[in-house]
Amino acid sequence: MPRLTVAALKENLLAAQRLMNSEGYASYTEGAMGPGENTREVGAAGDRAIAAYRELQDEGKLTARVSIAFYSAERGVQSCATLKRDLDSFDFSQFTDRDWLDCRTIKLxxxxxxxxxxxxxxxxxxxxxxxxxxxxxxxxxxxxxxxx
Structure with missing residues (x-):
């Protein structure tokens, strides 16, 4: 199955937010998103998904507040070494408006x-x-x- 582009991920995220908004939801948590998801399920919850969220935030298009639980793993296996590597290389400063998009939780x-x-x-x-x-x-x- 081909990997979704950032543009396609953005379309899907906006559609999901519209649906959640129509049911009264104003915020949600992405339970496991980050480098540990880059090779699973065509990377739909990997680094590109975070990039899609960031672009939507920069464009002022988010309609729900989102909290991301950072997920780090190597081929589905979590370890302290992999987590340290991924935390050291991940740019947490990209979350400039934490009221709308935040990442300060680690998924274990x-x-x-x-x-x-x-x-x-x-x-x-x-x-x-x-x-x-x-x-x-x-x-x-x-x-x-x-x-x-």
């Missing part, structure tokens, strides 16, 4: 989802006594932390 995938029993819970799963899921981030001492 630390566990899964409850329906597949991969979410890390603070109580046992009702149908799996003694099991609380798994934490996807390894602590320095090598264990998986504690839910208590």
């Amino acid at each position: 995938f630390c566990d899964g989802v409850p329906t597949s029993h991969t979410a890390w819970m603070n109580q046992d799963y009702a149908d799996r006594p003694g099991y609380r899921g798994t934490l996807g981030v390894w602590w320095p001492r090598g264990d998986r932390g504690s839910t208590s």
Whole structure:
């Protein structure tokens, strides 16, 4: 599937904002956007998507306030080294009007989802006594932390 151009991303973002505005939404969060998305799903949530948002902001065309959660990964795998590299090379100063477009959150995938029993819970799963899921981030001492 071909990658969307910044122009096409802008059209799609404006259409989505019009739809959200028609339902009464005035703000939203992009849950995972940035360099970690450049090679996934034709890059529709990667650096070009952020560029599209920036251009829309510069053109005064945003109709909803947007908060971006910065996502860093290498082929879908997050690491401290990749995050540091991406944070060091990302220009956060491009967000000049944080009332309309902001990026000050980092997206980390630390566990899964409850329906597949991969979410890390603070109580046992009702149908799996003694099991609380798994934490996807390894602590320095090598264990998986504690839910208590």
